[in-house]
Amino acid sequence: MGQPTPARSADWWRSGVIYQVYVRSFADGDGDGTGDLAGVRAKLPYLAALGVDALWFTPWYLSPMKDGGYDVADYRAVDPAFGTLAEAEKLIAEARELGIRTIVDIVPNHVSDQHPWFRAALAGGPERELFHFRPGRGPHGELPPNDWRSEFGGPAWTRLPDGDWYLHLFAPEQPDLNWEHPAVRQEHEDILRFWFERGVAGVRIDSAALLVKDPALPDFTEGVDPHPYVDRDELHDVYRSWRAVADEYGGIFVGEVWLPDTERFARYLRPDELHTAFNFSFMTCPWDADGLRAAIDTTLAEHAPVGAPATWVLCNHDVTRTVTRYGRADTGFDFATKTFGVPSDPALGTRRARAAALLSLALPGAVYVYQGEELGLPEADIPLDRIEDPMHARSGGVDPGRDGCRVPLPWAADEPYAGFGSRTEPWLPQPAGWGAYAADLQAADPGSMLALYRAAIRLRSVFGDGPLSWLPAPDGVLAFDRGGVAVVVNLSGESVSLPSYRRVLLSSVPLDSDGRLPSDAAVWLRRS
Ligand code: GLC
Numbered sequence: 215m216g217q218p219t220p221a222r223s224a225d226w227w228r229s230g231v232i233y234q235v236y237v238r239s240f241a242d243g244d245g246d247g248t249g250d251l252a253g254v255r256a257k258l259p260y261l262a263a264l265g266v267d268a269l270w271f272t273p274w275y276l277s278p279m280k281d282g283g284y285d286v287a288d289y290r291a292v293d294p295a296f297g298t299l300a301e302a303e304k305l306i307a308e309a310r311e312l313g314i315r316t317i318v319d320i321v322p323n324h325v326s327d328q329h330p331w332f333r334a335a336l337a338g339g340p341e342r343e344l345f346h347f348r349p350g351r352g353p354h355g356e357l358p359p360n361d362w363r364s365e366f367g368g369p370a371w372t373r374l375p376d377g378d379w380y381l382h383l384f385a386p387e388q389p390d391l392n393w394e395h396p397a398v399r400q401e402h403e404d405i406l407r408f409w410f411e412r413g414v415a416g417v418r419i420d421s422a423a424l425l426v427k428d429p430a431l432p433d434f435t436e437g438v439d440p441h442p443y444v445d446r447d448e449l450h451d452v453y454r455s456w457r458a459v460a461d462e463y464g465g466i467f468v469g470e471v472w473l474p475d476t477e478r479f480a481r482y483l484r485p486d487e488l489h490t491a492f493n494f495s496f497m498t499c500p501w502d503a504d505g506l507r508a509a510i511d512t513t514l515a516e517h518a519p520v521g522a523p524a525t526w527v528l529c530n531h532d533v534t535r536t537v538t539r540y541g542r543a544d545t546g547f548d549f550a551t552k553t554f555g556v557p558s559d560p561a562l563g564t565r566r567a568r569a570a571a572l573l574s575l576a577l578p579g580a581v582y583v584y585q586g587e588e589l590g591l592p593e594a595d596i597p598l599d600r601i602e603d604p605m606h607a608r609s610g611g612v613d614p615g616r617d618g619c620r621v622p623l624p625w626a627a628d629e630p631y632a633g634f635g636s637r638t639e640p641w642l643p644q645p646a647g648w649g650a651y652a653a654d655l656q657a658a659d660p661g662s663m664l665a666l667y668r669a670a671i672r673l674r675s676v677f678g679d680g681p682l683s684w685l686p687a688p689d690g691v692l693a694f695d696r697g698g699v700a701v702v703v704n705l706s707g708e709s710v711s712l713p714s715y716r717r718v719l720l721s722s723v724p725l726d727s728d729g730r731l732p733s734d735a736a737v738w739l740r741r742s
Pocket of ligand 1: 470531
């Protein structure tokens, strides 16, 4: 390895590039149709060449896979479809040898209905207290205990043959834990230790703002404060004790905190709580200069008082892929309005995604890249009979679900299943023509999305740790300076002239013949 970049120091998480691995769809090492840890290990050189500082693995634990592994049956075991615990330990160590840290994903809000605790609870044991079991309402208890809705659609309660109901904010196979119970708290601190002991550098916290419920489990009234299960103050105690555990190991947290209120969001990032949280306001923002500038300003302003670095995210395993979203008429993202058949212009979307990559990789903070984003993969249409995501069925078939962004990656254009590694049809089908996005083709093409990501990640240390200062720019154009480098992103419909500069460092498309920056493009300019 060459000189470590600043992001590879102890502060890696403040400014690093973190690559999200959805193991099931990354690379198939044993050929059985499902991605696995052997597949990831084989691709570590690719990830090192991309230049990423860390890998965030979506859950790799033992799971019935009713929600892609977010239904965990045993936190201390790797699912056999993915490999073994020993293999995970090897992977963590091998990645570290290449300067790449590992972040695991902990899902504290719920477990799988196959978790030993829930099985014991079903058998009528005292483990019921670890969950939210309640009698129903109505003369015969035939109505759920309250009116809460599952995040996936439908009621948040399921009735058992013995008449009691249990709470699940997600699928019925994901019963919610009772965070009032000390054993639940103790268990999670032990799980954190278990993984930190195995060398992981960080933990992503799933559904981090949902754990604590109002013990009275009241009906939900729109606008009521505090909310009965979102962002309750008691959560901060949980994260303070987690932070003490992480500090013993020098580990870091990234929270999945979906909250519109920026002041409430920032509370999770106080110095004795989480180190970072995903920036969903930036991720869901339409391709619009004023909107993005406001999202950037708000992000920086909300993080500053607590001293936490921002994160920049364009997509993940839950949302429509960037290329497809930016090619639509409505370029924002909203779970509530997802439907089938929204037209998208792939060329336009790709062009904007290239510009967005240069924007996000230039901003102060850490950047998350979701596997396949660096290949410019579009959202895939999954045949109805192959959709696995519970969001689809629970929405009554209205929501296409999240499988379209979870399609097995194309590695080699001329190999079966685009080189994913399977000898048999992969767990999700790849669309026709998937091989055209293959990493091997893109590695050989200087104009590819992969080449752009590699160049941008290699170069982004030019920005240093400096703050961002906005430069004057015409309507529809974002322009700022960081560390003597000007970043210009043109979201207007026409070419624009550039501020004076010494040299073009990188651009998402070639400049016009008269040196202007075309529409839907971005450039990094060395000024001094
Ligand atoms: C988070 C995950 C998502 C999962 C849900 C329930 O939002 O990102 O994939 O379905 O939590 O665990």
